[in-house]
Amino acid sequence: MKKLLVFLIAVLTLSTILAGCSGGEKTSSGDAKDAKDVKQEMVVNAKTEPPAIDPAKATDTTSGWILDHIFEGLYTRDKEGNPVLGAAKDVKISEDGKTYTFTLREDAKWSDGSPVTASDFEYAWKRVLNPETGSAFAFYLYYIKGAEDYNKGKGSEGDVAIKAEDDHTFVVELNSPLGYFDSLLTLWTFDPVKKDLVEGNKNWSADANNYVSNGPFKMTKWEHDNQVIIEKNTEYYAKDEVNLDKVTFKMVGEATTYYQMFKTKEFDLVITLPTDVIDAERKNDEYLEVPYYGTYMYMFNTEKEPFNNQKVRKAFAMAIDRETLAKNVSKAGETPAYSMVPLGAETPEGDFRKVGGDYIEENYDEAKKLLEEGMKEEGWATLPEVTLMYNTDENHKKIAEAVQEMIKVNLGVNIKLNNQEWATYLDTTKQHNYQMARMGWIGVFVDPVVNLDYYLGDSPNNRTGWVNEEFDRIMAESKVEQDPEKRFQLLHDAEEILMTDLPFMPVYHYTNNYLVSQNFEDIAYYVNRYPALKWAKKVSQ
Structure with a gap:
């Protein structure tokens, strides 16, 4: 409660x-x-x-x-x-x-x-x-x-x-x-x-x-x-x-280490607990969960094979089990994400997310079919080798390993994993020197416009290489529209374009957990x- x-x-x-x-x-x-x-x-x-x-x-x-x-x-x-x-x-x-x-x-x-x-x-x-x-x-x-x-x-x-x-x-x-x-x-x-x-x-x-x-x-x-x-x-x-x-x-980046440092009173506050202690710590008066208005995702570099093909991107997005990732891997109370915009943004018609609904269906048979179609369109006899990057963090590693296994089982594709320290990672992704990479985006205030702004074609934060002129036009129109109902409808329209082209794969909407x-x-x-x-x-x- x-x-x-x-x-x-x-x-x-x-x-x-x-x-x-x-x-x-x-x-x-x-x-x-x-x-x-x-x-x-x-x-x-x-x-x-x-x-x-x-x-x-x-x-x-x-x-x-x-x-x-x-x-x-x-x-x-x-x-x-x-x-x-x-x-x-x-x-x-x-x-x-x-x-x-x-x-x-x-x-x-x-x-x-x-x-x-x-x-x-x-x-x-x-x-x-x-x-x-x-x-x-x-x-x-x-x-x-x-x-x-x-x-x-x-x-x-x-x-x-x-x-x-x-x-x-x-x-x-x-x-x-x-x-x-x-x-x-x-x-x-x-x-x-x-x-x-x-x-x-x-x-x-x-x-x-x-x-x-x-x-x-x-x-x-x-x-x-x-x-x-x-x-x-x-x-x-x-x-x-x-x-x-x-x-x-x-x-201190290693989760088990900073968790123990909290227990020995070297820290007064820590964020993001090791996944294997969360269930036990929920009974602790020092434990706290707070919703976090943002999305954990994997970006696709649409300028590099194989994610230059929309069907391949969609196949990957349909091939992971978000419920398992949120409940059994991360365990921090996150909500599986089938969209870019999280719950929490109120509109005249109700919560933006509830009005807009889900955009991704987890369907492994359909995912395999889409993968085959995408490969055929590109003339690939075998799928180009894929490396998934994440910034160094114990929990990011666990999620990446789980996604790696899901892609292997559900799509029949073996992907490699690679990690970098945060500052280096930001520079690498900024240079578009990746194929598939972890990212999170937190709204600077609670409104769908700030979530969707991430994928504007000229946004320096959009590291996917994806540019859609219609998406950009609608987003620009939403920012001058004074009628709230029309403004939010424009944002729904923009999200539909984004979730159709899928330059990214949403995983879950955040929850922060703390020990204080x-x-x-x-x-x-x-x-x-x-x-x-x-x-x-x-x-x-």
């Missing part, structure tokens, strides 16, 4: 990048009044080295987890995950819904004590859009007038309709009204950065030395491949809300972010 309650809260708030649930908050039986006598430090496991602690360049959940604690945008989130004003104290929206005028807080400061200004936001957003930056999340700014043309080299920086009118006034003009603009602005891509810092050192974000940010914490140490340490930012305007003096993000020390309270759990520690408090040793 606790898991269901958390999910329902998330659906009803339907708000944000973190449309969240505080219903899953862990509290301690200790007396909070004694917290002042307790050393306010926490050690959590990030599992991997964050590829980029830079708001313009981060695309992954590990980097995002740290960025969410050391930076703050015009909007931030409350404990329930709802968007609330952050570095801005006020916003006025024009009658046509296109122009936002933000007034920044007078007490918004960088961690070095200097003021955060509207120019810092203008510089940061234009830096994201600058083609030379190479931001994979630049498309999130395309709602702004002139932004897309500048990012694609068709316009100039001066055409981008964002402007710092003075130190505290920041004006943004959109192409059309956007009902979820406040939620969008909680994404780290919209955080400010300090111009003199960034331009004074091209490697400014790779080291904690001289690193400056404006969030509730500041980064004080980065020992690569070992740990990132953040400490309370005493210049933060709401520093009194921050209880922890120090948070250490360790990087009962020495802590006021941790906020969101449906599309890792836990927020801004309010966390240690109440006992």
